Amino acid sequence: MPELATASSADGTAARWCVIGRDARGGWGAVELAPDGARSAAVSIALDRLADFVEQRERAASLRWVWHDTARQYAPLLAAGVRVERCHDLRLCHQILRHAGSVGEPAQLRGAPEWNAPPEAATAPVAPPADAPPTLFDVVAEPRRSRGVPDGLAEALDEFDRQRSALASAREPGRLGLLLAAESAGALIAAELSAAGVPWDVDEHDRVLSEALGPRPAPDAKPARMLEVGAMVRRELGSPDVPLDSPPRLLRVLRAAGIEVDSTSQWELAQHEHPAIAPLLHYKKLARLLTANGWAWLDEWVRDGRYRPLYVPGGVVTGRWASSGGGALQIPRQLRPALRADPGWTLVSADVAQLEPRVLAAMAGDRAMTEAGAGKDLYAGIVESGAVATRQEAKLAMLGAMYGATTGESGRLVPRLRRAYPAAMDLVDEAAAEGARGGWVSTWLGRSTQPPGQEWEHVQSSASMPDATGRDEAAARRAARDRGRFTRNFVVQGTAAEWALCWIADLRQRLAAFAPVEVSQAARASGPIFSRRPHLAFFLHDEVIVHAPVAHAVAVAADVRESARAAGLLLFGDSAVEFPLDLRIAERAAKE
Incomplete structure (x- = not known):
């Protein structure tokens, strides 16, 4: 630890x-x-x-x-x-x-x-x-x-x-x-x-790409499936020449076709009914796969059976990690089967169930929310408490509470959580109020927000001047609400990042204590330190993947669980909040 x-x-x-x-x-x-x-x-x-x-x-x-x-x-x-x-x-x-x-x-x-x-x-x-x-x-x-x-x-x-x-x-x-x-x-x-890198199956990656996009095209050419879907979009829009990869020009054609949108974002497009929408959304999905994790990505980032992304610790203001290359934080679900253990090795994968809401319960000492997650899915426990009717409503309400939703379905459900879990809701509400005033807030261990900045201060001071207009006052209120939403989430997401750091730090030390195994040819790609022992191969906010010799898999899984328990104990002492894991031992890291 x-x-x-x-x-x-x-x-x-x-x-x-x-x-x-x-x-x-x-x-x-x-x-x-x-x-x-x-x-x-x-x-x-x-x-x-x-x-x-x-x-x-x-x-x-x-x-x-x-x-x-x-x-x-x-x-x-x-x-x-x-x-x-x-x-x-x-x-x-x-x-x-x-x-x-x-x-x-x-x-x-x-x-x-x-x-x-x-x-x-x-x-x-x-x-x-x-x-x-x-x-x-x-x-x-x-x-x-x-x-x-x-x-x-x-x-x-x-x-x-x-x-x-x-x-x-x-x-x-x-x-x-x-x-x-x-x-x-x-x-x-x-x-x-x-x-050490992530063990990566190049053939499986190529299979996924070919199945979704068609055979690998010539350099600078679009895959066959994208061309087919693109032709469908243009036909439905009645515009045979519209460049689908140019948002400004596509936006003009969409409006000309009677689709009144302000952007070409997936979320906004999905709100409209038109024959061109479904193929356009499909095209955007294929384009994202090709751009972010296509054949060019495979050539650049995978060598000798290993994918080696570049992580940036503390790259996000809340303390979460970011990535400066390789897109480790955006690997799509459909490519997860390409994460494949070496022969004689396996992958021990673990996700924390509802990490941020559980962290919130521990920070606030909210007994009712703690009981809702005791020995079960937290969202299911919220439903059992009578606060909301369905698991989906529980998830929407919790996200709304942590991100400051005031409208839509999330905004409608948040008041129910306030009644059921007042201690937890008071914690994020107070963080939001402090941020809206221009103050600073801190995570559980002490990472603090930076000052709001001169532009924010200028907007607020302009609204208090004798000659302030209604527009000035509205801008100040909007800026205050935005900062409040940020600080509301900061305290929870930042503390969850701290829990995760303690989890993987403890696990790292446990893995180093394993007896070395004989080095196989494939495992040599992990380098001189990690080719003989189980080691961390992947980390994503609330998920870890350990590459482990098959003989050590069960013991590694036990250590992954024990490290999660130890992280909760280290941060929150004798709190009754549990941090349960969805743990899997398999050759591949595919997700259902």
Whole structure:
């Protein structure tokens, strides 16, 4: 389990820190820090000897490595066959601490803007295919290479001092320290996921594409099935030349055909009745598959039977991961059968059932909601409580409560949840109210929202001026509601991300304890560290997939469950909230 910032090793002895960075001679330098703050003399390490040094110190002592950027500094170690147990990622921790509302001394961190680089991918980015457009709560980060982050030893020591001082000034340093440890553990896991890769069946992927799109076309040509469906759309619209991949021109043709839409989004198109709508939606689905995960994607991202996406820990403001290449967070269900274990290995897959609502129940200490999810599907429990009539209504109501729905079916159902589960609803309502006022909110462990920004402040101040118009006041109310919806969701989604980090961090350590197996030819593609032991192969918000030798599968499944239980205990103590898993052991990761 990721320890607090004032960590102890597994055997109970005080852990040491080892800060590394580039020295004045162009090589590496390292300084060890004792728990009492005493520093060792700096050690110089030749550029090509860092992996040897890290491996020797890992074997000799319980250490937490302190470095600038796990994405850059861990990948070469993994390639050399060196795994580290713990680290403190200065760049990621800086982002958390400089915005943490509970920190009493953030000024020093904010006075070190050279550390303000955004999250980045776990390995050097490659030109990715077009990913899904970003949304308010799931921003896809662009690949960046530590813009301006210094990599010297002296700078690392100074920044580490600033961070420890800021942490010590926090109202709840234990919680915030756990967040820093979990975030840093996540950075290690992201790098390891890219290094090990996801076992991928190229033939199955090609079969899925050919079945949906037709045979692989020539470069820059459209597949046969897309051409057929496109011809159907044009015929129904009475426009033989309309470019279906040009939203502005398609929009004009749709309106000319009597389909009054403001965009070509799938959601808006589905609201209309017209013979062209069904084939157009089908065309858009095929185009998305071809663009995001077609043959070009397969050529670029899958090598030697492994798909190696680029994860971005903390890439979303709530702490969720993003992806800067390969689209790991958008693998469509129809391609899941391509996730196939090596011969003699299997996939242990686990999803958390209703993670965010259960996290909300634990945060709020809502006994009624906790009981609704005890030993069963939470939405079914909400129906049994009499709050709503069907499972679908329970799901819509809960999503509406967490995302601030006020209209439609979700908005109609939310008041019922307020009556049934007042503690949980009060928590998100208060977070929304604080955000609407321009205040900050925090997750369970202390990740805080950033200030609303000058534009938001300007809109609010304009509405309070003597000459303010009705339009000014409406704009201010709308901006306040939007921010309130954001902060309402932030506290829940961010805490769920923290739970998930603790889950995979604990699981990572358990998997490393398995006895090694004999290396097969196929398993060699996982690299020197992961070809002989079960290891994490995939992570998506509330889902993990472990690639494991068949002989270890049952024990791995037990560890996956135990890690989920341990994560709940670590964050929420003796809370009765359960985090049940849908767990499967199979050759492929297909979903029903």
